[in-house]
Amino acid sequence: MKYIKLLELIKPLKPLSANPKRQTPNNMDWYKIAESKEELFGAGVDMVEVNVDDKTILVVRVADGMYACASKCPHAGARMKEGYVDVQGNLVCPLHKYRFDVKTGRNVSGEGYFLKRYMVMQKEDGIYIKWQG
Numbered sequence: 334m335k336y337i338k339l340l341e342l343i344k345p346l347k348p349l350s351a352n353p354k355r356q357t358p359n360n361m362d363w364y365k366i367a368e369s370k371e372e373l374f375g376a377g378v379d380m381v382e383v384n385v386d387d388k389t390i391l392v393v394r395v396a397d398g399m400y401a402c403a404s405k406c407p408h409a410g411a412r413m414k415e416g417y418v419d420v421q422g423n424l425v426c427p428l429h430k431y432r433f434d435v436k437t438g439r440n441v442s443g444e445g446y447f448l449k450r451y452m453v454m455q456k457e458d459g460i461y462i463k464w465q466g
């Protein structure tokens with residue numbers, strides 16, 4: 334009797350998405366964006382925009398790694414890809430020059446904004462962004 338009640342509590346697994354890019358071995362929330370860094374960035378490029386479920390995400394390459402964040406500035410919506418990365422590794426907005434730490438999203442120039450970040454990971458078979466959908 335107790336055994337049957339336990340079985341009733343077990344929820345069925347969610348089906349895998351029909352989108353092949355979402356079918357990752359460990360977690361369906363990891364979305365494949367490229368096969369490699371070379372494919373993603375190309376020569377001399379440190380910022381690229383990628384589309385994940387109709388959302389544009391900016392992927393930034395800095396000296397110690399690769400980070401993903403919102404493509405629009407939280408202040409007034411400027412396109413962050415048109416900014417630049419300063420010598421400290423901060424992403425600088427092209428419009429009003431607010432600076433954001435690409436590792437944390439913190440607004441290091443002190444205006445009190447926060448740049449949304451996404452987890453990005455390089456695996457053997459490609460580069461993935463964690464996506465909540």
Ligand code: FES
Pocket residue numbers: 406407408409410411426427428429430431
């Ligand atoms: S729009 Fe980016 S700092 Fe104002």
